[in-house]
Amino acid sequence: EPEVTQTPSHQVTQMGQEVILRCVPISNHLYFYWYRQILGQKVEFLVSFYNNEISEKSEIFDDQFSVERPDGSNFTLKIRSTKLEDSAMYFCASSVAGEKSEKLFFGSGTQLSVL
Amino acid sequence: AQKITQTQPGMFVQEKEAVTLDCTYDTSDQSYGLFWYKQPSSGEMIFLIYQGSYDEQNATEGRYSLNFQKARKSANLVISASQLGDSAMYFCAMRDWGNAGNMLTFGGGTRLMVKP
Numbered sequence: 345e346p347e348v349t350q351t352p353s354h355q356v357t358q359m360g361q362e363v364i365l366r367c368v369p370i371s372n373h374l375y376f377y378w379y380r381q382i383l384g385q386k387v388e389f390l391v392s393f394y395n396n397e398i399s400e401k402s403e404i405f406d407d408q409f410s411v412e413r414p415d416g417s418n419f420t421l422k423i424r425s426t427k428l429e430d431s432a433m434y435f436c437a438s439s440v441a442g443e444k445s446e447k448l449f450f451g452s453g454t455q456l457s458v459l
Numbered sequence: 460a461q462k463i464t465q466t467q468p469g470m471f472v473q474e475k476e477a478v479t480l481d482c483t484y485d486t487s488d489q490s491y492g493l494f495w496y497k498q499p500s501s502g503e504m505i506f507l508i509y510q511g512s513y514d515e516q517n518a519t520e521g522r523y524s525l526n527f528q529k530a531r532k533s534a535n536l537v538i539s540a541s542q543l544g545d546s547a548m549y550f551c552a553m554r555d556w557g558n559a560g561n562m563l564t565f566g567g568g569t570r571l572m573v574k575p
Contacts, residue, residue: 375561387504387550387565400562435504444556445492445511448563450504 346370350436350451357426357458365421365454367436373449375442376419378411380404380432381453387435393419394442426458462486463551463566471572472541479526480536480569482551490556493534494563495525498548507549510534538571546573 349368357363369376378390391401393411410422419438423430433455437448462485472478484493495507510518510525518525526535538545551566 377562379563386567387552387563389562389564392561402562433502437504442561444490444554444561445509447494447506447509449506450496452501452503455502 346449348436348438348449348451350434350454352454353452354455355457357456359428359458360425363423363426363456365423365434365436365456367419367421367451368417369419369436369438370449371417373438373440375399375439376411376413377437377439377448378421379435379437379450381435382429382432390421390434392442399442423456426456428458431456431458463553463564465549465551465566465569467569468567469570469572471574472538472545474543474573474575475540477537477539478541478571480538480549480551480571482534482536482566484532484534484551484553486532486553486555488555492554492556493525493527494552494554495523495534495536496550496552496565497545498550498568499544500547504550508536541573543573543575546571 351366376393381387389402391405392399408424433453435453436451439446464483491512493510497505508520508523510527522539524537548568550568552563
């Protein structure tokens, strides 16, 4: 079964540094998402992306965050200047058409640790 | 605002027995979808089952079924014949078809542990 691929699986960075989390969504999917899960807390929506632009974003997704689809396969999340509270598991997800009843396919996540 | 509540932080079940994981939700919209995901220790999120608010039948997918009680705003996951591989975190999630757009709102999760 096709899957969403995320790299790296673990990322350690110093506070204030920029990080880029990478994702390869399923090839025929058109909608892409980033979620995060702080240890012991709920999975939280960050942003959705369609047709090369952000379609929806949460309050968490402030000016420090940006997303990009630099080519036909990759979907990236950039955190410009990391903070301690950005430490979390970051999940990329994709769906075919963004229908309301449609399931999201999630990647295995990138564990980001900000020191 | 949407809210998903999973009141059982952790549960034990004996192998081969059935278990029910609770999920209640709160929304003012009439049209919505409810999802259950499994998160094993490896971390990935695996889709299990979906129920639409207008679906008349309870959803079933193999050993998974969803006990959907719309009036009570509950969407409990039932796992029949539990297996050791069912040990994982289970998340209930909702997509509100109205104001919330396409995002999923997740509950806090239930950690299920299957005993041999």
